[in-house]
Amino acid sequence: MVHGVQAIMSGMRIVFADCKLALIETEDAGATKLPVAVIKSARRKLTVLRAAVDDRSLRNWKSLHYEKLKGNRESLRSIRLNDQYRLVFELDETTDPQTITILAIEDYH
Secondary structure, rough: OOOOOOOOOOOOEEEEOOOHHHHHHHOHHHOOOOOOHHHHHHHHHHHHHHHHOOHHHHHHOHHHHOOOOOOOOOOOEEEEEOOOEEEEEEEOOOOOOOOEEEEEEEEEO
């Protein structure tokens, strides 16, 4: 508390590009046909994304293996769920709080 004002840091807002991706956070996550370990990892990583304040905090969290994609996907970012799968998303830094749109969970191998 500074001079009677409490600073509240809000994290990022998460939205899903489609209904099937949104299932990852529900009891119906099995309908995504993803391995259970990937579903659990995605849920943990979504919690971390919600807690992040900005792009810099994502970069500083080394265990996420956060990266900006290249080529025709240069507006997209991803984090690693495990050795095989990545969570691909778009970050809108113009909103308050910043918004992450989850686009895909991809098998990179």
